[in-house]
Amino acid sequence: MTLRRSRTRCARHTPPVPSSSVSSGSMSLAAPAHDAAAARPRNVLGAVVRRSCLPLAVTTALVLTAQPAAAAPAEAAPDTPATTVPSDPPTETDRVIVKFKDTAAPETTKEKVVETAAEDALDGARAPEATEHVKTTAGQADVIKLDRELDEGEQKKVLSEIQADPAVEYAEADRLATTSWVPNDTYTNFQWSLWPNQGGVDFTSAWDLSRGNGQTIAVLDTGITSHGDLNSKVVPGRDFINDTDLSRDGNYRDANPQDEGDWSGAGECSPAARPSSWHGTHVAGLAAGVTQNGAGISGAAPGAKIQPVRVLGKCTNGWVSDIADGVAWAAGAPVDGQPANPKPSSVVNLSLNYPGECGWTMQNAINTAVNRRVPVVVAAGNSAVNAGGTAPANCENTIVVGASDNNGNTAGYSNTGAVVDVLAPGGTGQFPMLSTVNAGTTRPAGATYGNMYGTSMATPLVSGTVALMKQRDPAITPARVEQILTSTASGRLGSLNLNPAAAVRAVAPTSFSASGGIGAAWRATGGAARWGNPVMNEANAADGGRYQEFVKNGRKVTIYWHRSTGAHIVENGTVVGKKFISGGRERGYGFPSTDEMRVKGGAYQVHRKGASVTKVLWSPATGAHAVKETGAIGGAWKRAGYEKGWGWPTTEEYRSGGEVQQKFSNGVTAHWTSQRGVWTTR
Known part of the structure; x- marks a missing residue:
C-alpha cells in the first residue's frame, strides 16, 4: 500500500552555537541546580529558536551549559503547532x-x-x-x-x-496510527520536569516513598535501541508489526523489538525526507531510564523495568490491529499465533494516537488489559483540539494525559477536553524534554540524548507514576489508579496537574499474610511461587465461610474455606472459574469442594451448598456448563458414566413444555418430570 502524507516543511532559524559548547553524539549532564538562582532552566543558547512551523527532525548534538537566571529567553512565537508531527496518518485504508x-x-x-x-x-x-x-x-x-x-x-x-x-x-x-510527539532541537542541561521548583512536578518526594521496584512498563512504540541508560532495565519484548511495508526488518512478528528506524524518503510520508526519530527510545528513557548511575538522565520510575513492544514502523505509523494485539500481549493475555508474554507488564504506555472513534478492536484490547489490573496510559494528542475526537484517548478505561508547559499551564499544542484525566510536563519548543535517543539518521548507530516535546513525553511520566503506585499495592485496580491520579492532582490549574508524591502517598502499602486453613491450602499447592502473594486479608464469605485473594502476574485466584468443604482454590481467570463467578460465587453454586481438576478432554470443579452438589465442567467443544449432581438429571448422568456416558453438558438445566431438560455432547437430551422421572432422547 502506498502511504500518502502531506507535510509543511519547516524553516528553522538557529542562533550560532559556540564550538566549545557543542557535544556531538554524547554528553555529560551537569547536576541540576536547586537554588533560587537556577529555579528555572533557560534556553542554553540564551536565545530563542524561532520556527515558522514544526521541525522535522530530532537533534542528536546537544548543548548543555547553564544560563544565569537573569538571562531570560526572548519572547517566542506562539507554541501552537498546526499538526501533529509526524503528520496525521492517512484516513484511507485497505x-x-x-x-x-x-x-x-x-x-x-x-x-x-x-x-x-x-x-x-x-x-x-x-x-x-x-x-x-x-x-x-x-x-x-x-x-x-x-x-x-x-x-x-x-x-x-x-x-x-x-x-x-x-x-x-x-x-x-x-487504520494506521502514529505518535503524539513534537521533536525539537533546543537543549537543556537538566530535566526540569522532575523538579517541582523548576516548573516540573514532585518526583523527588515520590521517590522517597517508592521507586517502582518489581514493576514493568510496556512501551508500545517504534521499538527500542541499545543505550547505556536503558539496557539494564529492558525485559523481553516483541515486535508486533505484521506488515513488511512498515516493519523494515523484512519479516513479520518476532521476538526482536529493535527500532529499525522510522525515517522516510522524499514523498513517502511528506514532501521532504525525514530522519528517524527514535521515539520509542526517548519515551522509554522518560518512563524508567537508569537512575543514579552518574551519567545521562533519570527515569520517572527508577526501579521499574521496560518492556518494548514494537508497533510503529516506517513513517512512525502502525496498524490499529497490531497495536491492540500489543496491548493485550503486554498485559499477559494470549494473542493468536504468538508465544505467551514471559513477564506481563504492570502498566501499558501508549504515546500514540489516530483520529476518529475508538473501535471495538482497540477497546476490547484495553478492556482485556484493565481486567487483568493493568492500567493503560495514553497520550491526549498534539492538535490543540478536543481529545474526545482522538483515539485511543477517547477509549473507555484509559488514563488520558495532556501536556503542560514549564509553568504548569496547558501546553498550546496539547489536546484538551473532558476525557483528559491529568496533565504532566510535556515541554515546549523553548523547554523541551531531554531523554535517550540514537545518533543514527536512518538505521541505529550510537547511543546519545536528545530533546522532544509533546503529549508523548508527558505520558511516560504518568506511566512511571503508576509504576511507583503499584509497588505500594500491586493489586490496585486501574479505576482506583485513575481516581487517585485525578483526586491528588494540583498545580496552577487546581486539579489537573500530576502530583506524583501525593498520588503515591495515597496508595496504602500492602502487606498481607495467609493463615489457617486458607494459608495451609495456599502453601500446600505451591504458595507464592504458583499463586502469588495475598492482596487482601482473609474476609467473610456467605454461610459462615471465609475467602482470600492472591495475585501473580495479573492472574488472580481466590481460596475459599467452609467447615463442610475445607479450603480449595478457584482460578478466577479460567473458563471454569469464570462460570463459578457468573453463577454467583459461593452464594450460587456453593463453596468449592475440590480444586479445579484437569482431565482428558477438559476440566471440572465440584461445589457444595448444603446438601446440593454442583459440578462445573468445561471442554473446548462445549464450553462451561453446570450439572447438579444431586438432582435427578445429574444423578442419572452420573450413573450413565459421567462425561464418558452421555458426554459433556452443552446446556444448563432448562424448562421446556412442562419438563426440565439438559443436553449433552454425545447427542443425549435428558428429560425430567415429577410424574415420570428421568428419561433420555437422542
Whole structure:
C-alpha cells in the first residue's frame, strides 16, 4: 500500500552555537541546580529558536551549559503547532477488521462476506476484493486485506453493510496510527520536569516513598535501541508489526523489538525526507531510564523495568490491529499465533494516537488489559483540539494525559477536553524534554540524548507514576489508579496537574499474610511461587465461610474455606472459574469442594451448598456448563458414566413444555418430570 502524507516543511532559524559548547553524539549532564538562582532552566543558547512551523527532525548534538537566571529567553512565537508531527496518518485504508460470531468459519467464507458486502455497498463503483487474511487478533477478530484502499465515505458504507450480516458481531476499519510527539532541537542541561521548583512536578518526594521496584512498563512504540541508560532495565519484548511495508526488518512478528528506524524518503510520508526519530527510545528513557548511575538522565520510575513492544514502523505509523494485539500481549493475555508474554507488564504506555472513534478492536484490547489490573496510559494528542475526537484517548478505561508547559499551564499544542484525566510536563519548543535517543539518521548507530516535546513525553511520566503506585499495592485496580491520579492532582490549574508524591502517598502499602486453613491450602499447592502473594486479608464469605485473594502476574485466584468443604482454590481467570463467578460465587453454586481438576478432554470443579452438589465442567467443544449432581438429571448422568456416558453438558438445566431438560455432547437430551422421572432422547 502506498502511504500518502502531506507535510509543511519547516524553516528553522538557529542562533550560532559556540564550538566549545557543542557535544556531538554524547554528553555529560551537569547536576541540576536547586537554588533560587537556577529555579528555572533557560534556553542554553540564551536565545530563542524561532520556527515558522514544526521541525522535522530530532537533534542528536546537544548543548548543555547553564544560563544565569537573569538571562531570560526572548519572547517566542506562539507554541501552537498546526499538526501533529509526524503528520496525521492517512484516513484511507485497505484493511478491515471483522469479528464473526462463528470464529471457526473458513477464511474463504469470511472473505466472501466482506466481498459481498462491498459489492452491495458500493453500487456503481469498483468493489474491492479480499486478497489476504492478514491475521486473527487477540480478540478473535479477522483482519482482511482488500485489493484497494477505501476512502472514509466508502469505509462507512462497506462497514455498515458488513455489520448488517447476521454472521458478524462487529466490523471496523483497520487504520494506521502514529505518535503524539513534537521533536525539537533546543537543549537543556537538566530535566526540569522532575523538579517541582523548576516548573516540573514532585518526583523527588515520590521517590522517597517508592521507586517502582518489581514493576514493568510496556512501551508500545517504534521499538527500542541499545543505550547505556536503558539496557539494564529492558525485559523481553516483541515486535508486533505484521506488515513488511512498515516493519523494515523484512519479516513479520518476532521476538526482536529493535527500532529499525522510522525515517522516510522524499514523498513517502511528506514532501521532504525525514530522519528517524527514535521515539520509542526517548519515551522509554522518560518512563524508567537508569537512575543514579552518574551519567545521562533519570527515569520517572527508577526501579521499574521496560518492556518494548514494537508497533510503529516506517513513517512512525502502525496498524490499529497490531497495536491492540500489543496491548493485550503486554498485559499477559494470549494473542493468536504468538508465544505467551514471559513477564506481563504492570502498566501499558501508549504515546500514540489516530483520529476518529475508538473501535471495538482497540477497546476490547484495553478492556482485556484493565481486567487483568493493568492500567493503560495514553497520550491526549498534539492538535490543540478536543481529545474526545482522538483515539485511543477517547477509549473507555484509559488514563488520558495532556501536556503542560514549564509553568504548569496547558501546553498550546496539547489536546484538551473532558476525557483528559491529568496533565504532566510535556515541554515546549523553548523547554523541551531531554531523554535517550540514537545518533543514527536512518538505521541505529550510537547511543546519545536528545530533546522532544509533546503529549508523548508527558505520558511516560504518568506511566512511571503508576509504576511507583503499584509497588505500594500491586493489586490496585486501574479505576482506583485513575481516581487517585485525578483526586491528588494540583498545580496552577487546581486539579489537573500530576502530583506524583501525593498520588503515591495515597496508595496504602500492602502487606498481607495467609493463615489457617486458607494459608495451609495456599502453601500446600505451591504458595507464592504458583499463586502469588495475598492482596487482601482473609474476609467473610456467605454461610459462615471465609475467602482470600492472591495475585501473580495479573492472574488472580481466590481460596475459599467452609467447615463442610475445607479450603480449595478457584482460578478466577479460567473458563471454569469464570462460570463459578457468573453463577454467583459461593452464594450460587456453593463453596468449592475440590480444586479445579484437569482431565482428558477438559476440566471440572465440584461445589457444595448444603446438601446440593454442583459440578462445573468445561471442554473446548462445549464450553462451561453446570450439572447438579444431586438432582435427578445429574444423578442419572452420573450413573450413565459421567462425561464418558452421555458426554459433556452443552446446556444448563432448562424448562421446556412442562419438563426440565439438559443436553449433552454425545447427542443425549435428558428429560425430567415429577410424574415420570428421568428419561433420555437422542
